[in-house]
Amino acid sequence: MKVVVIGGTGLIGSQVVARLGEHGHEAVPASPNTGVNTMTGEGLAEVLRGASVVVDVSNSPSFADDAVKEFFRVSTTNLLKAEAEAGVAHHVALSVVGTDRLQESGYFQAKQAQEEMIKSSGIPYSIVHATQFFEFAKTLADSATEGDTVTVAPIKIQPIFSGDVAAAVGRTAVGSPVNGIVEVAGPDVFQLEDFIRKGLAVREDTRTVVTDPNGRYWGAALQESDLLPGADARIAETHFDEWAAGQR
Template structure:
């Protein structure tokens, strides 16, 4: 099976390419560095020739509201149009658990727009909703930092290791299209403020985590379960404590 991975040189993409290669698939990483640009269409038609599956794990180079919306709209539109012309039979996209509940954020509005384009395309599809990666905890802390204080809400979060995300996307890619959403999450549920406090302590980071029920998450005020998956989510195996110990 020929699988083209858009964003195939990034964190998830590179892991996904390696996993699919191990299982004998013809996997092609596609990114601007490999001559494929979904914004301009450069190289798209060539790389999609003979592909049965396209997996989009790309991300916007800018998270500014207008820029990220423009990226996902243009990139997804070009990709789906070229897939239809090439006869691709399964489009897989990586998105985020809670996207539809985080619409106060420009980034998540853009991800929602991406998902709507996929659903309307007529191409059989699967959308993988993952919870926040372990590796993203640093970014969450940075976004919530003011001086030496990290202000976070005491809401639930069930983070996941990027390796486990890549594995879930890979399983979805080689399976039949679900024409819906597959959710995947880590094995343990934490309180967001406590999780970041634990992560900072492990890195000897001197910042103080302040618990604030009204602290926003990338522009959105959270309810207790906003970041959690539903009851049918696939549960990955790697625990945050084990990953944290590996980093040390």
């Protein structure tokens, strides 16, 4: 089976390509680095020729509201159009647990719009909702830092190892379209400040992490369970402490 992975040279995409290849599939990484640009359409028709499945794990290079909305609107429009012309039978997209609950955030507005475009495209689809990756604790901290202090809301999070996300995306890609959402999450629930504190410790980052009831998450106000998956989520095996030990 030929599977084209948009964003296939990034953190998740490169792992999806490797895992699919190990299972005998023709997994093709597609990104500007390989001559495929979903924003301009460059290389799309060529790379999609003969593809059965397209996996989109790409992300905007900028998280500024206008830029991220433009990225997902244009990229998804071009990709879905090219897929329809190529006869692709399954579109798989990676998104985020809680997207529909975080609509005060420009980023999550953009992700929700992307999902709606996929659902209305007429192409059979599966959307994988993952919780935050272990590897992105620093990114979360950076988004909430002033001086040497990281200020976050007192909420819960159930983060996941990127390799487990890649495995879930790969399984979904070679399965039948669900025409809906599949949720995946890690096995451990943390308070957000504890997760960020642990993630920074892996990097020997000494910033102070504090909570504030008015703290926001990428611009969105949060209820305590907004970042947690539902009861039917698939729970991955890798624990944060196992992953952290390997990083050290």
